Amino acid sequence: MSLSGIAAEGRVLAAPISADAVLSAERFGARAVCLQRLIRLGLPVPCSVAIGFAAVHRIADGGPLDMAALLAPFGPLPLVSVRPSSGAADWGGPRTILDVGMNDAVRNALARDLGPEAAQARYLNFIRAYAADVARLDPDTIEAPFDAVDPVAVALTAYERATDAPFPQDPAEQLAQVLKSMARAWEGVSARLLRQAQGAPADAGLGLVVQEMATGLGHGESGTGVIRSLDPVTGAAGAVGEYRRQATFGEARRSGAMMPLDGEAGPTLRGEAPALHAELVEMAALCRQKLRDEMEIRFAIADGKLWVIDAIPARRSARAAVAAAVRLAEEGIISKQEAVLRVDPGALPELLHRRVDPAAKRDVILKGIGASPGGATGRLTFSARAALAAEAHEIPCILIRRETTPEDIRGMQAARAIVTERGGMTSHAAVIARGLGLPCIAGASGLRVSTRNKTMTIGGRVFREGDIITVDGTTGEAMAGAIAMQEPSLDGPFATLLDWADGFRDIGVRANADTPAGAAVAHRFAAEGIGLCRTEHMFFEPSRLAVMREMIFTDSPTDRAAALEQLLPMQRQDFMELFRIMAGHPVCIRLFDPPLHEFLPTDREGLTALAESLDLPLSDVIRRVDSITEFNPMLGLRGVRLGVTQPEIYEMQVRAIFEATVEASRIAGAAVVPEIMIPLVSAKREVELIKTRIDGVAAAVRNASGQEFRYRLCVLVETPRAALRAGEIAVHADILSFGTNDLTQMTYGLSRDDAGRFMSSYVSSGVFPEDPFHTLDKEGVGELLMMGASRGRKARPDIILAVCGEHAGNVDTIDFVRKAGFTYVSCSPYRVPVARLAAAHLALRDRLEAVETQDAASA
């Protein structure tokens, strides 16, 4: 084989890896390129040949490749490994196969050198790997009896019997078959789906690296090991790793026990071979410096000589990734910009879970598989419907199911945690819970769930609907009652990285937070304000609920106002608290949104109690409840429609907001500027009417307090018509905030609560490419967003454009709206760090693209 390798049709298909070979990751894969960089650093890499994507593709198609030429660099008795070299480490790839070239002759040679045991063990392993991966035989076929005298002979016979052909002795034939099997495995459907799930493009190629075996066996110090420049869990700096030193029995050598590279107790590489250890540590530091990343280096020592087999970016937890990126930047090895780009925003959520306080006392009631980490406390519910009802009333709940089905998805979203009697790490419940970032225990053995009786029984203890439990999805334990939680903290590197990210991004990030607790999380995660504060939950506390019901049963506006007057001080306190926590950041308060019937009981018991408390005949109560029940509550008398037709609720809320504004401004010594959001608008006149009333209340509060204040009016654009008419609506609003949840429901004519029954089948059969409630539908809903934004801006160039709702924290949504010049996104508090990082990525990528375009233009 010539230096320039095997070529066809003008393209290099395969080439020995040398300092001056022309290799690129796009054609030969990351591993080949990394090996070349190690060689350029002068590190001792065994002879390696890189096979490019084109060659592998040709092999998969049954095309010929000159095996003799490929093997030429490896001498007369070649013994090589074949490793995948795809575009990125986490795109997977076929298993590495070792000791290709092993045959009777090599065995004999090895046996002479290192003893028959070592030779036999390696031959047997190779036969097994070859049989499984190349000949696709069942592993049992090749297994020799425990007490076989010559297990290799048994295996070879078994192989021949199973395949009707002798085990190939020709290294060229072995290599050709190995390459073909690896090439084909890469093109299989499941391999493709798996790597696409990791972000690989549909046409991602596979390269292969053929490398002379460094067996780690020999006569002097020998063994194999791994050294990493960081702790993969914590991300702490250091040279850590393991060394498997060969075991010698007289002349016979074989793999021995594992030892750490360094440490206090027991044997270590450093203790056994301090010079080699020093050489290794120096090499690792060099790699880290020059390859500009924390690396994981596979090495071999043979007869006291160090070989570098391979180096890949060290695998690391999300926490470690953040720590490593920040450290590399702080050491000047990479730029801050690169550090920010090194951390995948999708990896952050696992750092943001609440955890059950490890120090708290636990009354463990069940134990299952910790299928999705984090902790949550809530009331037991036994159906998706019950979970939704609980959510509507802002009651935290835990969903308990025998197992979950796609129909449960909305209920799972509504729950704080999920526990299933059946299933494991890949059950429906586990997969969905991880996707939703919810704690989940699957396969809770010994648990008996009765959906009908709404009970769960475990170890003789019976728990009923409404009982409070705490779930620890990290340990897989559930405890009776509420247990102290630890809020996720932004540790030093995390905070530093996001701080850098904030310097790059060009779209604001706010949080949706309804309660002081939510606001506190938002503030801790450095949200630039609250973009959506839903006020409904404030009316579900028992004392307030009674007032609400009283109000619903009054007929005159005066009586309604009188009933609501009782809620005014409580609401004022709610808002004061939010203003205090957000410390000067804007708070956008959505006025009352749900239909009034949500505040009324539906069961006989509740109705009777209500009749008693209101001192009304039961029949009157039932009639009233019937009269305000709706066919399609989503499309009924709620939001601004309630605000227009029963003005007293909004007037009370607005007064509470303004009185809180005056008081909070006084306490803070600086002006608080509240934002007031009007929900469910479909016509400009609705906005005009409410604005006039708000101005009236503002004037009254200014008069009474003698204090000036400003406010910003926000219209929640969540009906298609509001998006279409955004131009005339924007004239009256300071902010247009697009509520993509409802907008998606109305644009599709599809209720999220009812879509669960068919959404998974719709998505799996490709009717919808994605669930539009998870991934923003850019073609339909997105067009309305863009139309609304451009019409709003045309009518009022200084309009603030925002998007709130569950889509807002997704990278693709942020990408979509920042290109349209939106001012901010508002997402769940725990999503804020993700959004901050993702927004920085998008801005940096745009910057890089611009530079590339400029380079291309000037080239």
Add this chain to the structure above:
Amino acid sequence: MSLSGIAAEGRVLAAPISADAVLSAERFGARAVCLQRLIRLGLPVPCSVAIGFAAVHRIADGGPLDMAALLAPFGPLPLVSVRPSSGAADWGGPRTILDVGMNDAVRNALARDLGPEAAQARYLNFIRAYAADVARLDPDTIEAPFDAVDPVAVALTAYERATDAPFPQDPAEQLAQVLKSMARAWEGVSARLLRQAQGAPADAGLGLVVQEMATGLGHGESGTGVIRSLDPVTGAAGAVGEYRRQATFGEARRSGAMMPLDGEAGPTLRGEAPALHAELVEMAALCRQKLRDEMEIRFAIADGKLWVIDAIPARRSARAAVAAAVRLAEEGIISKQEAVLRVDPGALPELLHRRVDPAAKRDVILKGIGASPGGATGRLTFSARAALAAEAHEIPCILIRRETTPEDIRGMQAARAIVTERGGMTSHAAVIARGLGLPCIAGASGLRVSTRNKTMTIGGRVFREGDIITVDGTTGEAMAGAIAMQEPSLDGPFATLLDWADGFRDIGVRANADTPAGAAVAHRFAAEGIGLCRTEHMFFEPSRLAVMREMIFTDSPTDRAAALEQLLPMQRQDFMELFRIMAGHPVCIRLFDPPLHEFLPTDREGLTALAESLDLPLSDVIRRVDSITEFNPMLGLRGVRLGVTQPEIYEMQVRAIFEATVEASRIAGAAVVPEIMIPLVSAKREVELIKTRIDGVAAAVRNASGQEFRYRLCVLVETPRAALRAGEIAVHADILSFGTNDLTQMTYGLSRDDAGRFMSSYVSSGVFPEDPFHTLDKEGVGELLMMGASRGRKARPDIILAVCGEHAGNVDTIDFVRKAGFTYVSCSPYRVPVARLAAAHLALRDRLEAVETQDAASA
């Protein structure tokens, strides 16, 4: 007063009406112009002066006008009438005031000529009119005692006492006050609202005509009367009318008894004064010929001389209007085009009601006010909700209420007729029923409605929910049981006029018809096909309902298909019948649309019965019903979503359609081309999927039958997303039919069923300018329509564009969509004639405008 009249600021304010005066309807009103035309025809019109809009406006504002100059043409003792002359006869106006100028001197002169009785009667009448209309006194104030010796003196004293001023004797002062009162009455709020309701513009002006009194008293043949050139009810041609001949008692003259102009029995004008009658008839014929309309002419005969006081287009019923327009055109007096434009489409519905067969035997159970005409049979319901439920199951129902409120509107729309215990012709129920074209009986005395018990009691008879009654809104009677109906028929002139209209219009008109009966009406009204045939009702017949329920309770596709197999022959028969009735016109069949839970019982009794019939435990049935109940059924698993996820229903329907197509084509000896409509589409893939399955069924039916056939695929665009994505959807569809009902609901995020609770308050307070479910929202929903149409056409230039739903029969909707080049509208069968005529009006108006624009350009 000069010949050119009274002028100010260069404008003529008032002028004597002569052949060469410059008068226009826009400045002096229709009456003044009509009088001038009578003068030009040489007819004997008493001396008349026209006062223009500007002058009246000035008078209303208190501006001066020279009364002496106005009265100059009427001699030294003027005695005149003042009549309103507005832009159109039906815009109303203040009452005519007669005998202005009457005072002691005129009385004396009259008494000398015609006797004191006549003079006293006229004076008294004038004082009363002046007191009421000018001085705004209560009529009782002026009433003289029955036996007063000089009732005029009593009246004058009473007037003076009430007003602190003597009754004016100066004719100029009288006239000034009369003109001012009439001018101000015109500008009052209620007058303005009333005329705007008749189509007058907001700034419509009032003119006045002052005319010398022709009293119809004298020494020879004298009297007053009216002659019309048509029968106002039937529209039959002829010279009909009445004549009130003066009664003479020696020298005394006064108004006498009424007689017809001509006839067999009793005295007639023709009998009494044949020459005058002949002159009158000739005059009426001349008027009709020259004024190009059927006229109503007020005349007076004084001393044997004929005077024409006034002529207006004869008032006529809708039926008469149609007959007159057709006759005038057939006689060549007006063009066909003008005939079509002469009939207001809005007047047609009253011709299109079904009527209770007058010959049928009636078991009358109640009698009230016939508040809205027409007949209907249905089952009793006692709440709007029950009426809606009945509608959902296609059960005709009669809504019985104590009285109706705005919350009942949807229920009223769902009912076939309305009966209320209270109220009259202007009650809520009456007004709405007339608007909806529904029969209505209001104020049914003796009726006792119990909403709670769901009964109505009358004359000791008790009727319960579900009992069948028949309502005759024309007579105000309700009968027990079903009674034979007469379908409205298109009589000769009606059919002729619509035939002419069809020649002018440029947009198609189809009907929405679900049943053979509906299709028969559609065909009778010459609908060009069925644009929307909903198939749900076909599944609610008891035998079919049982199969549907069986299907809902099966779990495997095979079992579902087997259950549906039983429905196939029935569906095939349904479609055969529709194809037969529509005789070659297209029939667009919407595939199954409602959510399946509509087919399940909700009450305990029904659930138990269902469990028995299915031989399942009740708990299983309840669980199943619960599991498919939806939060927002409008936005749930229905339409194409059912079609995609449970393909068996659509496959059965499509097979039935194609088998019926084959059979119907064979019987008719001509190819039937069915149209298949897919409801609730939101993504193109849904259309692709269903189309593929339809094609599969088509191939199977072609194979089995050995017969070729074609079909057209129609997508119902009723989600905002379907409108936005119409381009890619159109690629697969032959027809895009916009369902404006659902599209309005989703664009506004507003369920029509739930909007009733606040819509009337929203509209009355101007938040929405109109109820968008009645009047198409052109700004929002309309924009989606236009976007969908243009994107669809761009993707597929030969696409057929249609609009169906309740808006489709409205003139403003037709206007909107024909401008966008839509192919057809599809509305309720009874609305088809209205739509045909309205479409012709729109096309003709465009043509006239084009001519005017051309004229203006060439001028």
